[in-house]
Amino acid sequence: MAREKTEHIVVSFASTFDAMEAERLCQEAGVAGRIIPLPVEIDSECGLAWSMPADDAALAAFHAATEGHLVPEGVHRLML
Amino acid sequence: MIYLNNAATTIQKPPAVAEAVVAAMAGAGSSSRGASASDLAAARSVAGARVKLARLIGFTHPERVIFTLNATMALNIAIFGSLRPGDHVITTDFEHNSVLRPLHELERRGVIELDYLRADAAGRLHMEELEGLFRPSTRAVVATHASNLTGAITDAAALAAAAHAHGARFVLDASQTLGALPVDMAALGADILCFTGHKALMGPQGTGGLAVAPDLELDPLVHGGTGVKSADPFQPLSWPEHLEAGTMNGHGLAGLDAALEFLLDLGADRVAEHEAALRERFVAGARAIPGITVYGAEDGHAHTGVIALNLAGVDSSTLADRLAFEYDIATRAGLHCAPRIHESLGTLQTGAVRFSFGWYTRPDDVDAALRALADIAAA
Missing domain, CATH: 3.40.640.10 (Type I PLP-dependent aspartate aminotransferase-like (Major domain))
Known part of the structure; x- marks a missing residue:
């Protein structure tokens, strides 16, 4: 069954370690989202990415949770 | 064991x-x-x-x-x-x-x-x-x-x-x-x-x-x-x-x-304290047994819970073997992949028997090893 695509914010990372740290920090802070395989549209050092709703508040919460721990490689808005 | x-x-x-x-x-x-x-x-x-x-x-x-x-x-x-x-x-x-x-x-x-x-x-x-x-x-x-x-x-x-x-x-x-x-x-x-x-x-x-x-x-x-x-x-x-x-x-x-x-x-500090106490107990007991030479016991370094020794007249591999099969005590004989320190200590030809402790080693284990060494030395 076809799934309707919706806009997401996708954060890419320099390493798998950063991706797993982002997941840990976001889960601890209650930030919505989850780890997904890196979408083919993104060129990144890491094969994993953090996907969250296309919502500026969610992105702000992500940055607040991860600031000082890691620097995302890129932040993208994609239809997934 | x-x-x-x-x-x-x-x-x-x-x-x-x-x-x-x-x-x-x-x-x-x-x-x-x-x-x-x-x-x-x-x-x-x-x-x-x-x-x-x-x-x-x-x-x-x-x-x-x-x-x-x-x-x-x-x-x-x-x-x-x-x-x-x-x-x-x-x-x-x-x-x-x-x-x-x-x-x-x-x-x-x-x-x-x-x-x-x-x-x-x-x-x-x-x-x-x-x-x-x-x-x-x-x-x-x-x-x-x-x-x-x-x-x-x-x-x-x-x-x-x-x-x-x-x-x-x-x-x-x-x-x-x-x-x-x-x-x-x-x-x-x-x-x-x-x-x-x-x-x-x-x-x-x-x-x-x-x-x-x-x-x-x-x-x-x-x-x-x-x-x-x-x-x-x-x-x-x-x-x-x-x-x-x-x-x-x-x-x-x-x-x-x-x-x-x-x-x-x-806490690694607790492990260090535990092993230091075991080492002190073992070295004191081993040095009281006639014929035992403990290597590096007074070398000016601090130590981990590792001790090497030999018993006069008993080959190091024989000593380790007797400890294993007569007393069910696991040690290691030989050169321990460290040939240069054996050469410094003069044990390159003889090897030595190494006793090494860990967090789960008990004082009773140390005492059992000392009794076994004393038995073998007295024989």
Whole structure:
């Protein structure tokens, strides 16, 4: 069954370690989202990415949770 | 069995270690090789182990904790990845073959020149000779944190300070100390700290690694799949993938993660106190037995819970064999992969019997070993 695509914010990372740290920090802070395989549209050092709703508040919460721990490689808005 | 061969590997480990390995084998996938629940479980476990290992050594860059199959592989990465043609290296008579053989191989190929900080017949390192060993081409000082034969702890901070004063990097082999002593990478001045997971850390065999100081360049030894940047013809520059190629020992690292959690809760200082008390008890008892020679007991170094001895008139392999088969006590005879310190002590031809303690060794075990030695000596 076809799934309707919706806009997401996708954060890419320099390493798998950063991706797993982002997941840990976001889960601890209650930030919505989850780890997904890196979408083919993104060129990144890491094969994993953090996907969250296309919502500026969610992105702000992500940055607040991860600031000082890691620097995302890129932040993208994609239809997934 | 009374197990006193903890310097080779620990067999008594926190129950959570085996439980974590079994759980990982039953359900974990491969770290960085997918984003399914099973693959992410593996990735979380490996990342967790990096964070805990970094915390144990006071290191603030867990992404620069690299996992390998053992300390030997970690030391090979540190040595082959650091050295260039024309480099000079200083190492010590305390070293294990995991340091000596990679250096000997580079020397044989004509890549490096090598000098040794000598140990004397009492098992003391001649630190006063260190300064005179440096050359303008000295690229690295590679040293163990403790002898795997006598337990003598080296003055790593002094070795590091001398290396840095001459623009050289300091590679520390913490195989005998991580988990057995408090180890602070920065305080010891280690640019690269190599470790094994299966000794005092009490994790599974097939785990080890190295922590690499920020901004330190290190060439990969192994090249291959990392799960990332697959279109790139070369090894990624990102860490830890830069130095980690091929599927990791995810099952073993799940066990190491559990072992590190146990050890962080316990505190390496408590392990050090425990082993020091056992060592003192054992050395005092052994020296009271006629015919026993304890090596390096009064060498001016502090010690881990490792002691080497011989009994006059009894071959070291025979002594270890009698302890094993008549008394069910596990020790290790021979040269312990450390030929230079045996040569310094005058035991290269005879070998010695090594007793090594761990967190799960009890004073009763030490007393049983002493009774067995006294029996054999009296016969």
